[in-house]
Amino acid sequence: MPNNGRFMVGLVGVAAVVTYLIWTGVSETMVYYLTPVELIERFEEDPSFREVAVKVSGEVVPESYRKGQGELEHHFEIVDLEDETATFPVRYVGILPDTFNDAPDMLTEAIIEGRFEEGTFEATLLLTKCGSRFEASKEQLHDQMQLQEQMPADHIG
Amino acid sequence: MNIVGELALWTALPVAVWGMALGFMGGRNGRGDLVLSAERAVYATLGLSFLASLGVIDLFLNDRFDYWYPAAYSSRDLGTFFKVSGLWAGQRGSLLFWLLLLNVFSAIAVWSNRRKNREFMPYVIGVLMTIQTFFLVVLLFAEVNPFERLGFTVADGQGMNPQLQNYWMTIHPPTLYLGFTAFTIPFAFAISALLTGRLDSRWITVTRKWILLSWFFLSNGIVFGMRWAYEELGWGGYWFWDPVENASLLPWLTATAFLHSIQIQETRGMLKVWNMGLVIGTFLLTIFATFLTRSGLIESVHTFAENLTIAWIFLGFMFASAAVGLVLVLYRLPKLRSESRIESFLSRESAFLFNNLVLVAATFAVMWGTLLPLLSEGFMGQEIAVGPPFFNRVNLPIGLFLLFLMGVGPVIAWRKASARNLRKNFVWPTSVGLGTGAILWAIGIRHGMALLTFATSAFVMTTIVVEFWKGTRARARIEGEGWLKAFYHLIARNRRRWGGYIVHVGVVMIFTAFAGAPWNTDIEQTLEPGQSAEITSPFGHTYRLTYEGLSTNINDRAQNLRWQLVALMSVEQEGERVGTVQPEKRQYFVGGNRDPNTGNATEVGIRATPYEDLYVILASVPQIETGMSLNDPSAQQAHFRIMIKPLVGLIWSGIMVLSVGGLIGLWPATEKPRAAKSSPGGRRAVAAAGD
Amino acid sequence: MEILGALLLIGAVVAYLLLPILKGETALLHRDFEEITEAEARRRIALLALRDAEYDYHMGKVDQADYTKLKGRLAAEALEAIRAVDGVDDADLEREIALVRAGMRDGRACGSCGHLNPPGSRFCAACGLALAPPTPAGSA
Numbered sequence: 001m002p003n004n005g006r007f008m009v010g011l012v013g014v015a016a017v018v019t020y021l022i023w024t025g026v027s028e029t030m031v032y033y034l035t036p037v038e039l040i041e042r043f044e045e046d047p048s049f050r051e052v053a054v055k056v057s058g059e060v061v062p063e064s065y066r067k068g069q070g071e072l073e074h075h076f077e078i079v080d081l082e083d084e085t086a087t088f089p090v091r092y093v094g095i096l097p098d099t100f101n102d103a104p105d106m107l108t109e110a111i112i113e114g115r116f117e118e119g120t121f122e123a124t125l126l127l128t129k130c131g132s133r134f135e136a137s138k139e140q141l142h143d144q145m146q147l148q149e150q151m152p153a154d155h156i157g
Numbered sequence: 158m159n160i161v162g163e164l165a166l167w168t169a170l171p172v173a174v175w176g177m178a179l180g181f182m183g184g185r186n187g188r189g190d191l192v193l194s195a196e197r198a199v200y201a202t203l204g205l206s207f208l209a210s211l212g213v214i215d216l217f218l219n220d221r222f223d224y225w226y227p228a229a230y231s232s233r234d235l236g237t238f239f240k241v242s243g244l245w246a247g248q249r250g251s252l253l254f255w256l257l258l259l260n261v262f263s264a265i266a267v268w269s270n271r272r273k274n275r276e277f278m279p280y281v282i283g284v285l286m287t288i289q290t291f292f293l294v295v296l297l298f299a300e301v302n303p304f305e306r307l308g309f310t311v312a313d314g315q316g317m318n319p320q321l322q323n324y325w326m327t328i329h330p331p332t333l334y335l336g337f338t339a340f341t342i343p344f345a346f347a348i349s350a351l352l353t354g355r356l357d358s359r360w361i362t363v364t365r366k367w368i369l370l371s372w373f374f375l376s377n378g379i380v381f382g383m384r385w386a387y388e389e390l391g392w393g394g395y396w397f398w399d400p401v402e403n404a405s406l407l408p409w410l411t412a413t414a415f416l417h418s419i420q421i422q423e424t425r426g427m428l429k430v431w432n433m434g435l436v437i438g439t440f441l442l443t444i445f446a447t448f449l450t451r452s453g454l455i456e457s458v459h460t461f462a463e464n465l466t467i468a469w470i471f472l473g474f475m476f477a478s479a480a481v482g483l484v485l486v487l488y489r490l491p492k493l494r495s496e497s498r499i500e501s502f503l504s505r506e507s508a509f510l511f512n513n514l515v516l517v518a519a520t521f522a523v524m525w526g527t528l529l530p531l532l533s534e535g536f537m538g539q540e541i542a543v544g545p546p547f548f549n550r551v552n553l554p555i556g557l558f559l560l561f562l563m564g565v566g567p568v569i570a571w572r573k574a575s576a577r578n579l580r581k582n583f584v585w586p587t588s589v590g591l592g593t594g595a596i597l598w599a600i601g602i603r604h605g606m607a608l609l610t611f612a613t614s615a616f617v618m619t620t621i622v623v624e625f626w627k628g629t630r631a632r633a634r635i636e637g638e639g640w641l642k643a644f645y646h647l648i649a650r651n652r653r654r655w656g657g658y659i660v661h662v663g664v665v666m667i668f669t670a671f672a673g674a675p676w677n678t679d680i681e682q683t684l685e686p687g688q689s690a691e692i693t694s695p696f697g698h699t700y701r702l703t704y705e706g707l708s709t710n711i712n713d714r715a716q717n718l719r720w721q722l723v724a725l726m727s728v729e730q731e732g733e734r735v736g737t738v739q740p741e742k743r744q745y746f747v748g749g750n751r752d753p754n755t756g757n758a759t760e761v762g763i764r765a766t767p768y769e770d771l772y773v774i775l776a777s778v779p780q781i782e783t784g785m786s787l788n789d790p791s792a793q794q795a796h797f798r799i800m801i802k803p804l805v806g807l808i809w810s811g812i813m814v815l816s817v818g819g820l821i822g823l824w825p826a827t828e829k830p831r832a833a834k835s836s837p838g839g840r841r842a843v844a845a846a847g848d
Numbered sequence: 849m850e851i852l853g854a855l856l857l858i859g860a861v862v863a864y865l866l867l868p869i870l871k872g873e874t875a876l877l878h879r880d881f882e883e884i885t886e887a888e889a890r891r892r893i894a895l896l897a898l899r900d901a902e903y904d905y906h907m908g909k910v911d912q913a914d915y916t917k918l919k920g921r922l923a924a925e926a927l928e929a930i931r932a933v934d935g936v937d938d939a940d941l942e943r944e945i946a947l948v949r950a951g952m953r954d955g956r957a958c959g960s961c962g963h964l965n966p967p968g969s970r971f972c973a974a975c976g977l978a979l980a981p982p983t984p985a986g987s988a
Contacts, residue, residue, distance in 0.1 A: 007502040011510075018518040018551070026529070029543050030543050031544070032539065071681070095391065098391070164854050168858055190872055201861050582909055628907055
């Protein structure tokens with residue numbers, strides 16, 4: 001194994017630098033990753049938590065989408081995947097992802113990052129679950145089949 | 158066909174188990190008949206998985222919506238090409254596809270070694286069959302059988318998401334899978350080496366081309382994904398440090414390290430334990446990559462739906478493989494002793510070692526960042542996450558250091574570089590590097606990281622160009638060949654080395670492209686037909702984009718489009734007309750009874766030049782929603798986001814250069830050794846050619 | 849109909865797998881002449897390194913002094929590896945000798961112990977014996 005002193009110094013040096021980068025990287029850029037339920041709980045415990053940058057994953061409330069004044073301003077509501085009572089409004093400025101959808105029968109999962117400002121979550125990041133990974137369950141397909149049997153043949157439009 | 162396919166899948170399981178058992182038994186007891194049967198099992202499972210895959214494709218092509226998988230991913234109006242790609246579109250099919258590719262490579266490995274490496278092969282077959290058994294068990298027993306029936310028939314399937322109906326998205330997963338599965342072969346040989354005790358560099362020499370092949374596919378697969386994200390997602394970015402992206406990057410990082418460290422084991426007989434760790438680790442990371450994508454454990458917009466059964470099975474397999482690897486390495490530790498030592502900090506061995514160190518450090522950092530939510534929840538009870546700022550902060554310096562090493566490694570001497578050697582070989586590259594940095598500073602570039610990247614790139618390119626120059630000149634002189642011929646023969650005689658240099662050129666191009674990011678420009682503007690927007694490129698010139706108008710395409714059944722809006726914009730550069738861009742918004746028929754809005758797609762308009770991309774997004778057409786007639790000019794008012802992305806084209810051209818280099822390295826040696834040629838410079842050792 | 853197809857498929861696979869065992873056919877288990885032994889692998893690598901060193905010298909990457917030192921070491925390793933190999937055929941051996949002799953032109957390989965000495969030496973630095981007079985350029 002290496003018997004050269006300078007070599008060991010170099011090795012240890014690189015390892016130290018990388019460790020430092022990871023350590024400071026995490027502590028300076030980390031965000032709490034919460035569900036809406038957890039976020040609301042946190043506020044109740046600690047009101048100043050409202051100022052903190054967080055990442056929230058939840059579901060888009062069906063039919064909650066409204067266009068804002070600006071061209072790229074969007075409003076919608078996000079709700080917890082499990083607890084329907086945990087919900088709050090979101091405002092996002094930017095280009096809406098193509099997979100964003102607030103249709104009632106579509107479960108659109110969304111990930112937002114940002115912070116609260118006067119009751120509305122100001123999102124700097126909005127990602128919606130890639131639709132390709134949405135897998136209709138057997139039950140959903142069964143329901144659909146029954147619906148189709150009752151509907152006229154042309155179901156487009 | 159699909160019945161045959163389903164049966165074939167079930168049959169494959171006992172055959173794989175048979176091959177596994179007989180491979181190990183035959184190897185242990187020296188039973189050639191058992192080994193032959195095991196070899197046949199490898200070919201048999203190939204045939205069976207092929208039949209199973211055909212069966213699944215048959216389900217799609219025949220709109221068999223009494224089966225779950227096509228009902229969930231296909232629809233009657235889906236194009237044939239995409240129906241076929243349905244095989245790997247969803248979780249289940251992609252597992253079968255993985256198995257198919259694994260079978261193809263296993264069969265090739267067994268066939269090409271039917272007369273060679275015989276001490277290794279029985280155990281290689283045993284290992285490969287064990288892994289195949291695992292995948293078959295998952296497919297058949299973890300609720301992910303692609304042949305699962307619904308018990309009823311749906312009139313039409315759910316359809317394939319339009320974002321998947323894109324060339325890059327279709328070839329991206331298969332290419333990555335080719336990379337992942339190809340790496341199973343070196344892993345199998347490594348385990349075989351541990352089991353048989355043949356731990357010199359022979360197992361490496363034998364699998365070197367497989368390692369390069371895997372790396373080649375992984376590199377391309379990752380860049381295809383970047384291309385897709387860039388063109389389809391429409392945000393102007395190509396890499397987001399998303400968990401699934403990271404998962405595919407991890408084995409690439411360790412495979413890159415491995416590609417370099419095996420050279421040290423081959424030439425100096427060192428790093429044997431390290432290489433074992435890397436090959437086992439890379440294999441585990443390939444399984445981990447697919448595990449992360451399927452288990453739903455990390456939130457990502459790419460993950461398949463959560464399936465805990467699969468998560469546990471994969472986790473179990475990874476632990477078992479890691480444990481087996483660890484035990485074997487510990488058991489063979491005496492035979493894995495190093496044959497020599499690093500003699501100097503300034504040597505090629507040292508450069509390679511640093512290369513390995515930083516690549517593994519980057520792997521660790523990316524893994525840490527990706528798993529942070531899971532780890533923090535487990536250990537702290539509170540989930541925290543990090544995003545691009547973290548990953549960039551850690552990986553940019555590492556990337557820069559790696560870039561630097563690319564210039565140092567190939568040029569510095571083995572064992573111990575003398576001061577003379579350093580002076581001789583690094584004077585020019587260092588001058589060019591520093592000079593480039595100075596010139597760029599002088600013209601106003603102040604961004605530290607970018608400046609360093611450009612300067613180091615110039616440094617590396619100089620070393621490579623000088624190598625080619627000197628090599629060609631030496632060869633031309635010695636062999637008396639013309640320069641062109643000398644160049645060709647230079648590369649042909651030592652493909653690994655010169656192919657590797659070309660790969661480095663590709664990497665330099667890609668890193669340079671990354672360094673263009675600080676100069677990304679973007680503006681937003683709402684325009685009516687006839688109006689223009691102007692954007693100035695960091696290179697100094699100004700573009701003027703004039704919105705000519707909106708054209709529509711309604712109910713285009715042939716292309717599966719519910720509607721399509723195309724904004725035509727003419728582009729002028731410094732007053733001269735240079736072309737057009739056509740950003741679009743589309744909505745597809747997606748089949749089934751889904752809400753129309755699910756089929757949305759934004760098609761970005763890109764005008765690409767070698768030095769920058771003009772990237773235009775049709776963000777919204779506000780009046781369309783109010784139902785205004787398009788004849789009304791104000792109805793065509795559109796909001797645009799216009800961006801300039803400097804140097805991005807270098808990524809796509811860089812991967813092509815990398816691929817050329819990789820192909821050169823992969824090309825089989827066909828020349829016979831020649832007799833040494835008489836010449837004033839002395840006899841040549843060309844007999845030893847054959848890389 | 850499908851049952852028949854199924855049985856045929858399974859039957860074919862089973863037969864395919866079991867026949868070698870039943871008939872006593874065997875796969876190759878031991879290496880044959882194409883096999884790379886450990887020693888041959890070493891030899892190949894040693895010769896490749898020597899070739900690379902030659903190239904580097906002619907490319908001007910290493911200068912005379914470094915080259916000679918490197919060459920001495922590599923040629924000695926190569927010789928050792930060559931000796932360890934069994935069953936080397938004559939054509940190969942010819943080439944290898946040519947290679948070593950090329951080394952001899954610039955440095956001087958000792959006739960008895962094989963150690964490569966710097967040019968101009970009269971006695972071997974390893975075993976102390978007198979070195980043979982230098983061979984004329986261009987001869988085998």
